[in-house]
Amino acid sequence: MQINFKGLLLNQIQEKQNNMKQLENTFEKKRIEFNAELLKAQLRRDGISLEDYPWDTCVAEQTDRYGDEETARKVCGMIKSKYGGGE
8 A cells, every 4th residue: 555645745734724824814803803992992082983983084094003904994894893883
């Protein structure tokens, strides 16, 4: 019986890559959730209701804060979906 070491190694590499992808996705989700909670707390501190926080303003301010629009939209989207506002 011949063992296909190359095939086994390729399967192990693929499995490790899939595990890393899952960890990255989990980390990204937690990072977005944390940023959304931070924004919510800052708005509350400043006396701004989520309903009065326009989407465009949210995206612009969060882009300035985090350096990229994709993260900003995710943070604002989480705020809108969890707490409303952002229209």
